Amino acid sequence: MPAAPRTYRADAAFIAGSLRADVAISVDARGNIAPVGESAPQAERIAGIVLPGMPDLHSHAFQRAMAGLAERAGPEGDNFWSWREVMYRFLGVLSPEDVQAIAAQLYVECLKHGFTTVGEFHYLHNDPAGAVYDDPAELSWRVLAGAEAAGIGLTLMPVLYQASQFGGAPPTEGQRRFVLDDETFALVCEEVDKHIAGNADWRLGLAPHSLRAVTPEGLAEVVALRDSIDRSMPIHIHAAEQVREVEDCLAWSGRRPVDWLLDRGAGEGWCLIHATHMTDEERRRLAASGAVAGLCPTTEANLGDGFFPIRDFVDEGGLFGVGTDSNVSTSPVEELRWLEYGCRLQRRARNVVEREVGASVGRSLFSRALAGGTKALARPIGAIEAGRRADLVVLDPDHPALAGRPLDRVLDAFLFNGNDTPVRDVMVGGHFVVRDREHVREAPIREAFRRTVTRLADRLP
Structure with a gap:
């Protein structure tokens, strides 16, 4: 279902190969990214570091x-x-x-x-x-x-x-x-x-x-x-x-x-x-x-x-x-x-x-x-720029792996610091599917999986 167009103000975002502070990201009704700006004081804040999925x-x-x-x-x-x-x-x-x-x-x-x-x-x-x-x-x-x-x-x-x-x-x-x-x-x-x-x-x-x-x-x-x-x-x-x-x-x-x-x-x-x-x-x-x-x-x-x-x-x-x-x-x-x-x-x-x-x-x-x-x-993904899908990952800057790291060190810390993921929120096609580390349908999906693997365990040769 199409969403209403929205503009977000990210504390930081990965734009054109580097992390920049205070970035406005607009998402149109089709779930595509509209032109990216430098600031949008009235927009909904994303308190975190936004990466392309x-x-x-x-x-x-x-x-x-x-x-x-x-x-x-x-x-x-x-x-x-x-x-x-x-x-x-x-x-x-x-x-x-x-x-x-x-x-x-x-x-x-x-x-x-x-x-x-x-x-x-x-x-x-x-x-x-x-x-x-x-x-x-x-x-x-x-x-x-x-x-x-x-x-x-x-x-x-x-x-x-x-x-x-x-x-x-x-x-x-x-x-x-x-x-x-x-x-x-x-x-x-x-x-x-x-x-x-x-x-x-x-x-x-x-x-x-x-x-x-x-x-x-x-x-x-x-x-x-x-x-x-x-x-x-x-x-x-x-x-x-x-x-x-x-x-x-x-x-x-x-x-x-x-x-x-x-x-x-x-x-x-x-x-x-x-x-x-x-x-x-x-x-x-x-x-x-x-x-x-x-x-x-x-x-x-x-x-x-x-x-x-x-x-x-x-x-x-x-x-x-x-x-x-x-x-x-x-x-x-x-x-x-x-x-x-x-x-x-x-x-x-x-x-x-x-x-x-x-x-x-x-x-x-x-x-x-x-x-x-x-x-x-072969899909329009992989970057935060106009015309790409709004597939966004938000890192928690207060997570122990990232805390205190300047922006130019964040990706090094993300990849080479610990095993507990700092991913907090995830958007796909303009819709948030993960919020505060919880998937929006996590409980029923996990329960269906649990039932499935439990039944399979009894039938495996």
């Missing part, structure tokens, strides 16, 4: 409910592939109602930590037996319902999943909930696009799962579908997450995954998720391509994937954003902190992502992730 460019919502279920020591060599088997078993007990309850809870948590929009890489399509629902978009509607309940912005990316291995090997039994034929996949995408038309907080994207799970012909069909609906629609794909994936891709094609994709047109409008294992030449090509690297450091650490070469990638002008992926964490602070910390551990040095002497590492990480995430999700 951070985009979460990669999420698998249902995995929020399985966090912690794969943390038992396995045989030597326990890795992503053994984790995936736990995930397949978990999928065997999820109902549509479960998917909706889990998504709503995840999105509430994301909002409370400062994510205001999410890229949902949605590959759960079928029922537990692998049959297509009477409405093939049933689980897409459930994700959208969860996002609506939470009030988060969303780029929903239905996933095409065709195969179990490079070269088009048939899907395994554990993958039966992912697979749609090309015609049904196109139908789901077209129906979702019609449903969200006119909703300024939602967007459609497309996601061929990976070169392992989509044939070259299937990838070409995704691109053709994108062009038939909207050429500005983003395309996201997993690439080079594990060493074994790279080895299998080389055996299949003679090329590494990132090289293979770039050779065939991946670039502007694309987001390569993970891209962890690249040669120096692949890294340089990706940085120059215009594609965004979608980085998920807490999930990549949880799965033992490896470190993304962030320092060199940034030096070469590469674009990146961050995502929560398996949702073992729902905090942009933790994703950005560990992106920098991983690089520090590799190089045995401090403050490595930002090269300019005296420059703020926190500001650099925050600004770069805003820009890359905004581009990857």
Whole structure:
């Protein structure tokens, strides 16, 4: 529902790459930011530090409910592939109602930590037996319902999943909930696009799962579908997450995954998720391509994937954003902190992502992730300026992590000081959805989630 236009007077706000004091922010009836001014004495005061909401460019919502279920020591060599088997078993007990309850809870948590929009890489399509629902978009509607309940912005990316291995090997039994034929996949995408038309907080994207799970012909069909609906629609794909994936891709094609994709047109409008294992030449090509690297450091650490070469990638002008992926964490602070910390551990040095002497590492990480995430999700977000969505996060300046910090130190303190979030209020599309650290629908969403995971616990194999 449209809100009345309003003007707020923020004690401070992040404008054009820096924090400024006493800023007027006007929001129109459509939830967009109107021209930003320097002062508005009669406006409603926001007693805090206002930041643009951070985009979460990669999420698998249902995995929020399985966090912690794969943390038992396995045989030597326990890795992503053994984790995936736990995930397949978990999928065997999820109902549509479960998917909706889990998504709503995840999105509430994301909002409370400062994510205001999410890229949902949605590959759960079928029922537990692998049959297509009477409405093939049933689980897409459930994700959208969860996002609506939470009030988060969303780029929903239905996933095409065709195969179990490079070269088009048939899907395994554990993958039966992912697979749609090309015609049904196109139908789901077209129906979702019609449903969200006119909703300024939602967007459609497309996601061929990976070169392992989509044939070259299937990838070409995704691109053709994108062009038939909207050429500005983003395309996201997993690439080079594990060493074994790279080895299998080389055996299949003679090329590494990132090289293979770039050779065939991946670039502007694309987001390569993970891209962890690249040669120096692949890294340089990706940085120059215009594609965004979608980085998920807490999930990549949880799965033992490896470190993304962030320092060199940034030096070469590469674009990146961050995502929560398996949702073992729902905090942009933790994703950005560990992106920098991983690089520090590799190089045995401090403050490595930002090269300019005296420059703020926190500001650099925050600004770069805003820009890359905004581009990857293809929505007008990521900045406090006219024409962008009014997706705003208010930090409490009296929080212990920020107390006493001058404005030019706030982003460093936000990212590198403690674990208790200083996020106090959150606005999405001109509506406050979090006030005084409490989500407006938190109690019923949390209770639905509690009931869901309690029931699932009794049914897990």
